[in-house]
Amino acid sequence: MRHRNAGFxxxxxxxxxxxxxxxxxxxxxxxxxxETTITKAKAARPLVEKMITLGKKGDLHxxxxxxxxxxxxxxxxxxxxxxxxxxxxxxxxxLRIVRTGFQKGDGAEKAFIELLGTEQLLDEKRQKRADARAxxxxxxxxxxxxxxxxxxxxxxxx
Numbered sequence: 569m570r571h572r573n574a575g576f577x578x579x580x581x582x583x584x585x586x587x588x589x590x591x592x593x594x595x596x597x598x599x600x601x602x603e604t605t606i607t608k609a610k611a612a613r614p615l616v617e618k619m620i621t622l623g624k625k626g627d628l629h630x631x632x633x634x635x636x637x638x639x640x641x642x643x644x645x646x647x648x649x650x651x652x653x654x655x656x657x658x659x660x661x662x663l664r665i666v667r668t669g670f671q672k673g674d675g676a677e678k679a680f681i682e683l684l685g686t687e688q689l690l691d692e693k694r695q696k697r698a699d700a701r702a703x704x705x706x707x708x709x710x711x712x713x714x715x716x717x718x719x720x721x722x723x724x725x726x
Contacts, residue, residue: 576611589615594639596649596663601682601690609665609681616681620662623652654685 592612595602597619604612610640619637626648628695635644655662666680685694 577605578607578611590637590639592639593619594643596683597638597643597651597680598640600686601680603668603678603680604678605671606665606667606677609679612681613663613665616683617660617662619647620652620655621660623647624655626652651683654683 577688580588588608589612591659592602592604592608593615594614596616615637619634622634631644631648634643638644638647662684664680664682664684666682666700667679668678671678
């Protein structure tokens, strides 16, 4: 029986689990959206919520507490400057976990864990990537046409 055994062990020892969750929380704050397994997402959710709450406080002590947990100074800066002010009037519930399917190797259930209110940013990033891809495709098409035209000219000359 698992009575009164809260938390997720994730099949790791204490230091490995702590490192994994610190990395995951740092990535979520930096990237706004991360794909991971359902269990890891559920384990990371309260930690991210705590970091955002520290960011909303905004004082020096909170910044130092966040810096002691997060991996990079860049993530702390982003937390306090952009992420936390988004949720000024909201009391908790800053994340969404969306199930996406199953992992190929072991069949583990995958999910996106994402910060709420970042849909526009993610759509803009997606649109920029699509535009860059289309531009590269056009350039490749022109290059291939130019090469095929040069090859035809060589055949005609021969």
